[in-house]
Amino acid sequence: MHTTQLEQYQGKVAYKRATSEPPWVRWTLIGIALVFLALFLLIPLAAVFAEALRKGWGVYLAAITEADALSAMKLTLIASLVSVPLNLVFGVAAAWAITKFDFRGKSFLITLIDLPFAVSPVIAGLIFVLIFGLQGWFGEWLIDHDYKVVFAVPGIILATIFITFPFVARELIPLMQAQGKEEEEAALVLGASGWKMLWHVTLPNVKWGLIYGVILTNARAMGEFGAVSVVSGHIRGMTNTMPLHVEILYNEYNYAAAFAVASLLTLLALVTLVLKTYVEWRASHDAAIQEKEVTV
Amino acid sequence: MGITIQQISKGFGQFSALRDIDLEVPSGELVALLGPSGCGKTTLLRIIAGLESPDKGQVLFDGVDTTHADVRERQVGFVFQHYALFRHMTVFENVAFGLRVRPKETRPSNAEIKKRVHDLLKLVQLDWLADRYPPQLSGGQRQRIALARALAVEPKVLLLDEPFGALDAKVRKDLRRWLRRLHDELHVTSVFVTHDQEEALEVADTIVVMNHGQIEQVGSPQAVYDDPATPFVYEFLGNVNAFETPQGKGFVRPYEIAVSREPALNTIAGALTYVHSVGSLVRLEIKRTDNEQYVDVELGRDVFNQLNFKQGETVYIKPTQLRVF
Amino acid sequence: MTTRKKHLLPGFGLSLGYTLVYLSLIVLIPLAAVFLRTTELSFSEFWAIVTTPRVLATYRLTFGASLLAAVINLVFGLLTAWVLVRYQFFGKKILDALVDLPFALPTAVAGISLTAIYAPNGWLGQWLEPHGIKVAFTPLGVVVALTFIGLPFVVRTVQPVLEDFSTELEEAAASLGANRWQTFFKVILPAIWPALLTGFSLSFARAVGEYGSVIFIAGNMPMISEITPLMIITKLEQYDYAGATAIAVVMLVISFALLLLINLLQWWSSHRHGGK
Numbered sequence: 001m002h003t004t005q006l007e008q009y010q011g012k013v014a015y016k017r018a019t020s021e022p023p024w025v026r027w028t029l030i031g032i033a034l035v036f037l038a039l040f041l042l043i044p045l046a047a048v049f050a051e052a053l054r055k056g057w058g059v060y061l062a063a064i065t066e067a068d069a070l071s072a073m074k075l076t077l078i079a080s081l082v083s084v085p086l087n088l089v090f091g092v093a094a095a096w097a098i099t100k101f102d103f104r105g106k107s108f109l110i111t112l113i114d115l116p117f118a119v120s121p122v123i124a125g126l127i128f129v130l131i132f133g134l135q136g137w138f139g140e141w142l143i144d145h146d147y148k149v150v151f152a153v154p155g156i157i158l159a160t161i162f163i164t165f166p167f168v169a170r171e172l173i174p175l176m177q178a179q180g181k182e183e184e185e186a187a188l189v190l191g192a193s194g195w196k197m198l199w200h201v202t203l204p205n206v207k208w209g210l211i212y213g214v215i216l217t218n219a220r221a222m223g224e225f226g227a228v229s230v231v232s233g234h235i236r237g238m239t240n241t242m243p244l245h246v247e248i249l250y251n252e253y254n255y256a257a258a259f260a261v262a263s264l265l266t267l268l269a270l271v272t273l274v275l276k277t278y279v280e281w282r283a284s285h286d287a288a289i290q291e292k293e294v295t296v
Numbered sequence: 297m298g299i300t301i302q303q304i305s306k307g308f309g310q311f312s313a314l315r316d317i318d319l320e321v322p323s324g325e326l327v328a329l330l331g332p333s334g335c336g337k338t339t340l341l342r343i344i345a346g347l348e349s350p351d352k353g354q355v356l357f358d359g360v361d362t363t364h365a366d367v368r369e370r371q372v373g374f375v376f377q378h379y380a381l382f383r384h385m386t387v388f389e390n391v392a393f394g395l396r397v398r399p400k401e402t403r404p405s406n407a408e409i410k411k412r413v414h415d416l417l418k419l420v421q422l423d424w425l426a427d428r429y430p431p432q433l434s435g436g437q438r439q440r441i442a443l444a445r446a447l448a449v450e451p452k453v454l455l456l457d458e459p460f461g462a463l464d465a466k467v468r469k470d471l472r473r474w475l476r477r478l479h480d481e482l483h484v485t486s487v488f489v490t491h492d493q494e495e496a497l498e499v500a501d502t503i504v505v506m507n508h509g510q511i512e513q514v515g516s517p518q519a520v521y522d523d524p525a526t527p528f529v530y531e532f533l534g535n536v537n538a539f540e541t542p543q544g545k546g547f548v549r550p551y552e553i554a555v556s557r558e559p560a561l562n563t564i565a566g567a568l569t570y571v572h573s574v575g576s577l578v579r580l581e582i583k584r585t586d587n588e589q590y591v592d593v594e595l596g597r598d599v600f601n602q603l604n605f606k607q608g609e610t611v612y613i614k615p616t617q618l619r620v621f
Numbered sequence: 622m623t624t625r626k627k628h629l630l631p632g633f634g635l636s637l638g639y640t641l642v643y644l645s646l647i648v649l650i651p652l653a654a655v656f657l658r659t660t661e662l663s664f665s666e667f668w669a670i671v672t673t674p675r676v677l678a679t680y681r682l683t684f685g686a687s688l689l690a691a692v693i694n695l696v697f698g699l700l701t702a703w704v705l706v707r708y709q710f711f712g713k714k715i716l717d718a719l720v721d722l723p724f725a726l727p728t729a730v731a732g733i734s735l736t737a738i739y740a741p742n743g744w745l746g747q748w749l750e751p752h753g754i755k756v757a758f759t760p761l762g763v764v765v766a767l768t769f770i771g772l773p774f775v776v777r778t779v780q781p782v783l784e785d786f787s788t789e790l791e792e793a794a795a796s797l798g799a800n801r802w803q804t805f806f807k808v809i810l811p812a813i814w815p816a817l818l819t820g821f822s823l824s825f826a827r828a829v830g831e832y833g834s835v836i837f838i839a840g841n842m843p844m845i846s847e848i849t850p851l852m853i854i855t856k857l858e859q860y861d862y863a864g865a866t867a868i869a870v871v872m873l874v875i876s877f878a879l880l881l882l883i884n885l886l887q888w889w890s891s892h893r894h895g896g897k
Contacts, residue, residue, distance in 0.1 A: 021801055026708055033704040034716075036697045039745075040769050041719050044734040047744060051737050090643045097636035101628055109640070111884060115648055118880040120830025122850035123869045126857065127651035130658055135862050137654065162647055182380035184630055185347055188367050189374040190394030190449055194631030200397070204384040216724070223727025225833035230854065243729040243833070250733050250837065259737075262730040269725035276725075277718040347629055367629070 048266045051259035063249075063257035064264060068236050072245035072261070075153065079228075079241060080221040083161040087217055088210075091168025096202070099176035100184065110173065116165040124162045125230025128155055151233030156241060159227035164220045168213035175209040176202070208283035212276065219272040223265060297358050297452040297485050298323040299344060304353035306339055313339040315509045317353070321502075324483045326476070328490055328500035332532070336509040337489045338377075338457055344487065345455050346370045357452065373446030373484075375456040379438045381430035387441050388413055388426040394449035416444040419478070436467040443475075447482075456488035460495060472499050493533045497521060505529050527621050537591050541620055548615040550594040555580065555603070555611050563612035566591065571607050573600070580605065582613060655873060658866045670867040679849040680871075682760055686848075687828035690767035695821045698775025699813075705776070706783040720776050723769055728833025735766055736838045758840030763848065766834040771824030778820035782813045815890030819883060826879040830872070 021029075053060055063069060094113060098106060116124065131137050132149035142149060149155045183205065187197040203210065225243040232239040240248065242265055249258035299321040306314040314336045321327050329337040342348040344355055346367035354363045362370055381390050389396075391413045395404055404412065417423040420440040430438055439459065446454060459475065460468045476499050479486055490496050496503050497517040505512040505520060505528075513525040524530040530547040531538075537553070539546040559565065569590075570581035578600040580593040591613060595603075605611060659667060670676070704710075705717050723731065739746045739756035746757060756762045786809065794804040832850040839846040849872055856865035 020707075025801075029700060030704050030708055030710050033697070033701045036701060037716055037719070040772055041722050043738055043744065044731060044769065045719075045722065047734045047738050048730060051734070090640065093636040093643075094640040096632060097640050100630050101633045101637070103637070109644075111880070112644060112649065114880065115652070115877075118826060118830075118876040119652070120832065120850050120853075120869075120872055120876065122832045122853050123655070123830070123872060126853060126865060126869050127655055129857065130654045130862065130866065131651055133862075135860075158647075162651070165647060181630065182376050182378060183382055185367075186374065186376055186380040186382075186445075187393065187397070188630065189345060189347070189372060190397065190445070191368045192393070192397040193368075196397045197630075198632075200393070201382055204382075207384070219725045223725075223730070225727060225729040226831075226850065229833075230857065243727045246727075246729050246733065255737075258733060262727075262733060265727045265730050269722060269727070269730075272725040273718050273721055276721065349629075 045266065048259055048263050051255060052263040054259075055256040059256050060260045060263075063260035066257075068240065069242075069245060069257075069261055071238075072240045072242045073264075075156065075239070076222050076241045076243075078153065079157050079160045080218050082157050083164055083221050084214060084217050086161055087164055088168050088214060090165070091170075091172055091213060092198075092203070092210075094169045095172035095176050095206075096198070098173055100181055113166050113169050116162055119162075121163060121224065121226030122230055124227040125159050128158050128162075128231050150231050152239060155231035156228050156239060159231045160221045160224055163224050163227050164217045167217040167220065168210070171209045171213035171216070172206055175206050179205055208279050208286070212279045212283070215272055215275050215279065219269065222268060299453060299485065299487070300354075300356035300359070301340070301344070302354040302356065304340070304343060304350045304355070306336075306343060306348065306350045313509050314343075314350070317509075317511060319504060319511065319514065321485060321487060323358075323485055325501045326479045326486045326488075326499065327502045327504060328488055328496035329504050329506060330490055330493060330496040330532075331506035331512075333491055335506045337491075337506050340506070341455050341457055341487060341489050344453070345372050345374050347374070371449065371452045373449060373451030373454045375439075375442045375446050375454070375459055377457045377459075377461055379430075379442040379462075381438055381442060381445070383430050385429070386426065387417070387422070387428050387430070387433070390430065390441060391416055391445045391448050393445065412448060413444075416448055419447075420444045434467075435463045436471055439463065439471060440474075443478075447484075451484065454484050454486040456486065458490060459488050460490070460492070468495075475499060497533070505532065507532070524619070530619070530621075535592055539615065539618065541618070543620045546615070546618040546620045548618050550579070550592040551577075552615060552617040553591070553593045554614050554616050555582075555593055555595065555605070556614075557603075557605075557609075557611060559612045560614065563614045564591075565610060565612055568605055568607055568609055568611050571605065573597070580611075582611060585610075652873070655866055655869050658862070659870050662863055662867060666863075667867050667870075670864050671871050675843050675847070676849075676852055676868060678844045679847050679852045682763060682846065683829055683849040686760060686763040686767055687825050687831075689764050690771055690828050691821050691825035693764075693768050694771045694775045694824045695817065698772065698820060698824075699779055699817060702776045702779040702783055706780060720773050723772050728770070728831065729837070731769055732766060732834040732837035735762070735769060735834065739765065739838065757838055758842075758846065760839075760846050762838035762840070763835055763846060766838050767828040767831060770831050770834055771828050774824035774827065775817065775820035778816045778823065779813055782816040783809075786812060815886060819886045819890065822879060822883045822886060826876060826883065829879070830876060 020026075094109075097103075098110065129136065129150050132142060132155060133139055134143075134150075136150070138149075147154075149158070183201050184197055187201045192200065222241075223243060224241075225247070228241055229244060229247070232241070232244055236248065242261055246258050246262045246265070249255075249261065299319075301317055301319040301321075304314055304317040305312070317336075317340060319340075329340060331337045339348060343350050346362070346365060350363065354361055356362065357370070382393065385393070392409050395409045395412065398404075414423060414426070417426055420443060422437055422440055422444070425433065425437060425441070430441070433441065439462075443456075443459075460471055463471065472495060488499075500517060502514065503517055503520050504514050507528050513520050513529045515523075515525075520529060521533050524533065524547075527545060527547065530536050535550050537548045537550065539548060556563070565585045566582040567585065568580060569583045572579040572581070576597055578595050578597055580595065582591045582593060583589070584591060593613065662670070701720070705713065705720075736743075736757050738744050739749070739762060741747065741750045741755075741757070743757070749756060754761075756765055790808055790812075791804055794808045799807065830850060832848070832854075835848050836851055839848060839851075841847050841851060849868060853865045853868050853872075856862075856868065
């Protein structure tokens with residue numbers, strides 16, 4: 001791990017060294033990178049807020065406090081509150097099985113867990129329509145029993161779970177792999193039960209990875225559009241999540257309102273990035289402390 | 297508590313790690329499992345602990361079959377090679393862990409835990425580190441904390457996997473002496489694994505020399521060093537010269553060779569190629585004239601000074617003791 | 622029967638069992654449904670659906686634009702990673718954190734924002750329009766959206782490899798007389814190549830399935846700016862489940878092939894870097 005001091009040092013004297021570029025090359029490269037990032041990240045980011053506030057704060061506030069907007073927020077929150085804990089429990093269970101035991105087909109299992117990443121969101125929505133929709137496998141049964149999955153909240157939740165399925169497991173597996181089994185074995189020799197071991201030894205050790213996974217899951221769950229769009233049916237005030245509400249407003253040429261709601265989602269994304277950066281910083285900070293040995 | 301190992305075998309896939317091991321560890325002894333890496337010593341230790349289950353055979357604690365007992369019921373203390381300290385807990389919490397995870401009925405009160413942990417930290421002379429985290433400790437300190445943690449549950453058997461393996465030479469020496477003293481004080485049956493013969497010779501009451509999943513010899517440090525049972529033990533413990541004799545391969549320690557300028561009955565001629573003279577012993581490197589093989593010889597400084605050999609001169613050597621297998 | 626292997630740590634059956642059940646319920650069975658539904662079609666029916674001119678046009682756009690976007694990200698992602706790892710400049714930390722914005726920003730928001738920027742009266746559109754460059758509501762707009770979506774992948778796969786890259790190797794190259802270009806192409810690039818390729822395929826795979834950010838900016842004109850995922854939705858809205866499913870199967874097969882390729886790449890790179 002490099003120390004910041006060393007990096008600063010390298011930065012200052014870099015041009016004198018054989019392993020760096022002359023200043024004009026450096027600044028050209030930095031310039032190109034800045035233009036690229038500005039074009040694709042900064043300008044779109046700024047545009048959201050500019051468009052949202054184009055007609056003033058009054059319109060902005062009205063757009064985000066309107067009844068349909070509020071119910072969309074509520075549904076987005078529900079979808080996230082259900083899918084995050086479920087995928088969290090799954091992630092811990094999968095990481096435990098995969099990293100602490102040897103069994104055949106392990107790498108195949110890891111690939112299967114990754115599958116939802118490879119599936120287009122639209123298809124993620126489609127599969128649930130195929131199963132629970134009117135013409136689906138359980139379609140008739142659901143109608144007979146007066147349950148609605150597709151074009152209703154359960155479908156939105158299912159699609160969200162599918163889309164965010166791998167995040168926590170993906171974060172935990174490499175972490176727990178790297179940490180090995182010794183601490184768990186030590187806990188076992190000292191008499192800890194399985195749950196106590198999990199709670200007092202394993203989970204605290206992967207704390208930051210776990211939080212990181214939850215942050216990513218939550219961001220994706222709240223922002224998912226394609227999959228949810230297929231299963232929701234776009235019923236205003238009933239099955240609209242925030243991203244769907246943005247789409248409806250936009251398609252009605254109500255741009256200011258669409259961007260107002262979009263700005264909330266953008267703030268959520270920015271908060272996510274801040275949390276993510278903080279967690280990364282904490283994790284590497286903890287790791288740095290662990291590498292530093294104090295010899296007395 | 298005494299440990300009895302009966303007919304233990306263990307394989308990993310095609311690889312057979314242990315084959316029909318029989319071993320008796322008397323109560324209160326400090327035993328070293330010594331051997332090169334891959335000889336099965338760590339596997340045997342883990343089987344005693346219950347961290348690994350044998351393919352066949354039994355482990356008896358004081359005559360009671362514990363082969364299939366859960367690790368948690370065995371009351372063993374295990375010190376891991378890399379200590380396996382819980383890095384997110386303070387030193388105090390690490391040592392207290394084994395007490396805190398007990399079921400409510402048998403768990404000591406907080407005050408008792410506190411006293412027990414501090415007593416143990418005093419025992420390992422690290423009371424002042426109670427609030428530190430493992431990453432902030434030196435290797436030697438971590439080692440001692442790992443030991444205190446293992447002792448906190450009042451184990452009937454203490455098992456240590458390469459306890460000094462990850463430490464530098466100086467700390468290693470200190471800790472060796474310290475572990476010896478600690479064992480004399482506590483008298484808990486202890487087994488440790490090492491690949492370092494010097495370590496085993498210095499610390500253990502009994503040494504178990506292992507190779508290729510089998511026990512080569514069991515005995516006191518003096519017995520295994522002076523009276524090796526097999527060529528392997530001879531070569532593994534200390535420097536040794538091998539001589540071809542009509543009866544088979546003969547082994548001689550470097551200090552069991554007489555050197556003179558005059559040929560005599562059964563002496564072997566050789567050229568003195570190198571003299572290494574630092575410390576109380578002088579090491580000579582002699583190249584045999586007949587088969588060009590090198591022989592290491594150790595002489596006391598006074599003997600060497602008397603004879604005053606020069607590099608390059610021809611000398612005649614004769615083993616004073618030769619063990620043939 | 623062989624003896625059951627005893628596991629030391631507890632919870633193997635429970636955790637693996639739970640993993641498999643949950644995986645099957647949420648992912649495997651629903652995905653299998655897509656393939657099973659297509660068996661209701663005969664092969665010639667299936668083939669007819671997935672090869673109509675309009676559908677073929679969507680493949681061309683989806684894969685062409687995704688490829689182009691991935692290439693853009695390959696070049697500029699590498700450059701960005703290089704700049705972020707090697708150079709110091711004001712605001713670097715913030716930019717570094719912002720690279721993940723496309724992961725965090727809901728795709729619909731990205732879609733409407735990019736559309737607003739590149740529309741003929743938008744911030745950038747108004748400058749491009751007089752030069753005859755139309756971005757919004759054209760295939761070019763699709764490329765822009767897909768570049769945005771795939772931006773973090775190359776940066777994030779290359780960055781750690783560059784960070785770990787030992788300066789000693791560069792110094793060795795320099796001491797042997799290599800200039801900066803030679804060092805970059807002969808020493809550095811080969812070392813980061815697997816990561817670069819992985820990032821490229823990840824961003825390509827992501828772009829192929831993307832929907833939310835594209836539909837706003839694309840204009841969605843049949844034969845011109847319609848992407849394959851939109852085709853699936855169009856079929857669904859016409860209650861043509863069989864048609865939607867057939868196209869979905871084509872996409873799934875391609876996506877799985879890409880996933881396999883990415884896994885192979887990662888396996889390859891880890892074995893190369895592991896030195897074994």
